[in-house]
Amino acid sequence: MTAAQITVTTWHLEQTAPGDVRPPASPAPEAEFVRAELIGPEFARFLYTAVGGDWNWTDRLPWSYREWADWLARPGLETWVAWVRGTPAGYVQLEPHPEGEVEIAYFGLIPAFHGRGLGGHLLTHGLRRAWDLADRHPGLPATRRVTVHTCSLDGPAALRNYESRGFRLFRTETAEQPAATTPGPWENSRP
Structure with a gap:
C-alpha cells in the first residue's frame, strides 16, 4: 500500500539590505520579544511542536535530545521568543550560514495567538536581529542576505506576511511528498 501523496509548493524568499525590512503599519500588540540565551532542547522542542504542529512540521520530531542540543549549540544560532503576559506566544529562529547569509530557520505563532496582529x-x-547578528557574535561575517523558505503546508498568512515585511521571491519549487497522517502536535489537537 502506497502512502497518499500531496503536491507541495515551496517559496524561497530573500532580503539583501537592512532597509528592505518593512514593519507593520498597525500598532504593536502587547508583547515582549526576548532572546532565549539559555534555551535547551526541552523548550526548543516545545516551541517547534506548539507552533509547527498544525502545519506538518515533522522533520525534527524524531531528533534525540543530543541532536537538539547540538543544533542549539551552533555558533550564532539565536531563538527569539514572543511573550504575552508571561506566556510564550511564538518564536523566530535565526541560523547563520557562510558568506553572511542568515536564514529564518523557523518562525510562527502558537495557535492561540493567531489573528492578533503579533506575527508581523x-x-x-527577528529580521532586525538577523541584520545585526554579527554584532552579537564576534567571528560571524556581517549579514549580507536574509532568507526564508515557506510552503503551501504553512499557515495561510505566512507568504503574505513575509512579502509584507519586505522579502522578495527568488525561487519556487513544487514536489510530491507523503501526506501527514496526524495534524497537530498530538492527535486531535485542533478544536
Missing part, C-alpha cells in the same frame, strides 16, 4: 511584529523583530 515578531517577524520584524
Whole structure:
C-alpha cells in the first residue's frame, strides 16, 4: 500500500539590505520579544511542536535530545521568543550560514495567538536581529542576505506576511511528498 501523496509548493524568499525590512503599519500588540540565551532542547522542542504542529512540521520530531542540543549549540544560532503576559506566544529562529547569509530557520505563532496582529511584529523583530547578528557574535561575517523558505503546508498568512515585511521571491519549487497522517502536535489537537 502506497502512502497518499500531496503536491507541495515551496517559496524561497530573500532580503539583501537592512532597509528592505518593512514593519507593520498597525500598532504593536502587547508583547515582549526576548532572546532565549539559555534555551535547551526541552523548550526548543516545545516551541517547534506548539507552533509547527498544525502545519506538518515533522522533520525534527524524531531528533534525540543530543541532536537538539547540538543544533542549539551552533555558533550564532539565536531563538527569539514572543511573550504575552508571561506566556510564550511564538518564536523566530535565526541560523547563520557562510558568506553572511542568515536564514529564518523557523518562525510562527502558537495557535492561540493567531489573528492578533503579533506575527508581523515578531517577524520584524527577528529580521532586525538577523541584520545585526554579527554584532552579537564576534567571528560571524556581517549579514549580507536574509532568507526564508515557506510552503503551501504553512499557515495561510505566512507568504503574505513575509512579502509584507519586505522579502522578495527568488525561487519556487513544487514536489510530491507523503501526506501527514496526524495534524497537530498530538492527535486531535485542533478544536
